Amino acid sequence: MRMPRTVAVCSFRLGGTDGVAVEAAKWTAALESLGCAVRTIAGEGTADVLLPGLAAAAGDPPDRAELRDALADADLVVVENLCSLPLNPAAAQAVATALAGRPALLHHHDLASQRRQLALLGPPPDDPAWLHVCVNRRSTTELAAHGFSAVTCYNTFDSDPAPGRRDETRARAGVGPTERLVLQPTRAIARKAVPAGIALAERLGATYWLLGPAEDGYDGELARALRAARVPVVHGPGPARAGQVTADAYAACDLVVLPSTWEGFGNPSVESATHRRPLAIGPYPVGRELRRFGFTWFDVGSPEPIAAWLARPDSSILERNAAVARRHFALATLPERIARLIQRVPGTIGAS
Numbered sequence: 001m002r003m004p005r006t007v008a009v010c011s012f013r014l015g016g017t018d019g020v021a022v023e024a025a026k027w028t029a030a031l032e033s034l035g036c037a038v039r040t041i042a043g044e045g046t047a048d049v050l051l052p053g054l055a056a057a058a059g060d061p062p063d064r065a066e067l068r069d070a071l072a073d074a075d076l077v078v079v080e081n082l083c084s085l086p087l088n089p090a091a092a093q094a095v096a097t098a099l100a101g102r103p104a105l106l107h108h109h110d111l112a113s114q115r116r117q118l119a120l121l122g123p124p125p126d127d128p129a130w131l132h133v134c135v136n137r138r139s140t141t142e143l144a145a146h147g148f149s150a151v152t153c154y155n156t157f158d159s160d161p162a163p164g165r166r167d168e169t170r171a172r173a174g175v176g177p178t179e180r181l182v183l184q185p186t187r188a189i190a191r192k193a194v195p196a197g198i199a200l201a202e203r204l205g206a207t208y209w210l211l212g213p214a215e216d217g218y219d220g221e222l223a224r225a226l227r228a229a230r231v232p233v234v235h236g237p238g239p240a241r242a243g244q245v246t247a248d249a250y251a252a253c254d255l256v257v258l259p260s261t262w263e264g265f266g267n268p269s270v271e272s273a274t275h276r277r278p279l280a281i282g283p284y285p286v287g288r289e290l291r292r293f294g295f296t297w298f299d300v301g302s303p304e305p306i307a308a309w310l311a312r313p314d315s316s317i318l319e320r321n322a323a324v325a326r327r328h329f330a331l332a333t334l335p336e337r338i339a340r341l342i343q344r345v346p347g348t349i350g351a352s
Contacts (some may be wrong), residue, residue, distance in 0.1 A: 039074065056088050131341065183253035
């Protein structure tokens with residue numbers, strides 16, 4: 001199976017801790033393991049080529065000549081969500097124009113129709129030379145209804161992540177050995193439903209830990225919610241060593257909460273399983289899709305079963321969840337999955 005020699009990975013932002021950037025980094029590593037030379041291109045963050053006009057909140061459109069030069073020698077371009085959501089319409093149009101008739105794989109983590117404030121907008125751009133890859137079946141079905149060539153490739157995760165430092169992390173966060181700690185390992189934006197996470201911590205008498213920062217103008221609302229909390233609050237990643245923040249946070253907590261109303265995937269849903277932590281999940285639709293793989297999760301709005309489990313933990317539930325994650329979402333399978341996807345991109349080497 002022959003692979004493209006050079007692949008460009010393009011997005012609004014790369015190198016960060018948001019779900020799109022995290023998955024793009026996994027895809028980049030997988031492409032490199034397949035022997036591809038990868039060039040990353042983004043509007044902000046960390047990338048081989050930074051074109052500020054590609055950023056989601058860019059004030060000026062991207063320089064089309066610079067974009068064309070950055071993509072010039074790529075045999076395949078992977079577009080990470082930049083054409084999926086109209087956060088920067090000028091950037092999406094520029095990328096779509098530059099890729100017209102060229103082999104491209106559009107990796108969709110979200111679609112405009114799935115966001116309340118964007119729902120009236122149309123589908124992403126399309127071209128006969130492109131393959132659309134979605135992180136959930138809901139999006140794949142939606143694009144297929146528009147006549148797009150679309151397939152599903154779920155996010156993948158390290159099945160045996162490095163263990164975190166529970167005691168040290170809890171001590172640094174000011175959480176005692178016998179206190180309960182509820183972790184929300186997300187950013188703070190409206191759809192992440194931080195107040196629901198706080199409310200659950202309050203019902204359980206637990207310290208609430210929000211790992212990520214406020215974004216999209218949510219700073220004031222977050223500050224009010226944290227001030228009003230009737231339990232101790234920890235906010236931010238703290239002093240954990242580089243590359244270990246998430247593992248330490250999962251190790252330190254007693255329960256993971258993902259109260260979101262919408263996620264394109266919701267990485268903590270599977271990460272909680274690989275780190276063997278119970279999960280209380282919100283009502284977002286893709287969560288129901290993922291639960292059907294066999295995960296056993298609690299509902300964020302029903303604290304009584306959670307409190308009972310915490311009082312008498314059943315480790316068999318955690319082991320079953322870890323097995324489901326390994327069976328269906330293993331990071332080790334990603335290179336093979338991507339190789340099969342590339343074979344389906346019209347015009348790429350070996351495409352059928």
